[in-house]
Amino acid sequence: MSPVTALLPAAVLWDMDGTIVDTEPYWMLAQERLVESFGGTWTHEAAMTLVGSGLDRSAAILQEFGVRMESDAIIQLLSSEVMEQISHQVPWRPGALELLTAVHESGIPQALVTMSIGRMAHHVADYIPFPAFATVVSADVVTEMKPHPEAYLTAASLLGVDVTRSVAIEDSVTGVTSAVASGAVVIGVQHLLNLDDSGADRIWTTLDGRGLDDLAAVLADARSARTAGGRVADERAAS
Structure with missing residues (x-):
């Protein structure tokens, strides 16, 4: 087994608005x-x-x-x-469906973690051409909204995974803050808001062209950086 394969995420935790769909x-x-x-x-x-x-x-x-x-x-x-x-018109964000598909086909569990209400979260999930999410955590499931970490902690608990070995994907400062506070490894995908000081482990300009190896690399780098007491460097210059 390669080092990358050994460090595949325990789960991938997805924000919805602005991350999967440009709503x-x-x-x-x-x-x-x-x-x-x-x-x-x-x-x-x-x-x-x-x-x-x-x-x-x-x-x-x-x-x-x-x-x-x-x-x-x-x-x-x-x-x-x-x-x-x-x-x-479903406004998919570039690369989102492709990455959802790759993670699904790998067998890694995925969760939708959104502050939209449940009926809207399921409405969007139903447009994905396969059952992408093992669980959906929406605004009407939690007591505390993002930036509180409850939503991400709840998702990891429902999936039965270690949140610190999970990768969260977010597009807003509020969402990144929530995911970071939960202990997840966080990828911020730059969209409408500047994420420079958000605390994300890695900032990408897009999900387009990203795959399992990219998630595994961020996870491995983040775990090493945390052991050393830091965060992962911004990758946008190389994107």
């Missing part, structure tokens, strides 16, 4: 429509502050912008609108 523009459009329906004006700056946030926080900010609805009603309405947009 952030869908969320922003739904937020804008909702605020405007109450006579307010939504801004791109406000929308960007919600990237990676739990929906409870999003609902609170929308209420500050004049949306006169209960938090749960806001969450359900926004989720339904985003799900409808996904039904018309």
Whole structure:
């Protein structure tokens, strides 16, 4: 057995919005429509502050912008609108389906770890042409939202794996913070937000062209770096 094979992750833990599917523009459009329906004006700056946030926080900010609805009603309405947009076009992030497929075919368990509600998480998962996830941890499963580590710790527990031997893939500072706090090895995939100081073990510009060897290499480097008391270097210059 090669060193890379020996260091394959115990599990791969995936964020959803912005990592597997580029739904952030869908969320922003739904937020804008909702605020405007109450006579307010939504801004791109406000929308960007919600990237990676739990929906409870999003609902609170929308209420500050004049949306006169209960938090749960806001969450359900926004989720339904985003799900409808996904039904018309699934906005896969580059390389996400390919990496999901490679991990699935290897037999390594995968979990979906998202702060979207469960019905939306399963809606997206159903578009993947195979049963990719052994478990789904969504906003309505946990008590604490990201950046708290509960979601990632719950996923590892449900899979029966050591979280420190698992690789988490995230696109937001909030999500990276959550995964790092859980003890997982974390790959930050640069998208809408700058991840330079997020604490990710490795920052990639894309998942396109990435495979099992890449995950194994990050895991091996991260474990060595942690033993030495550091983090893994930014890889973007070589990407």
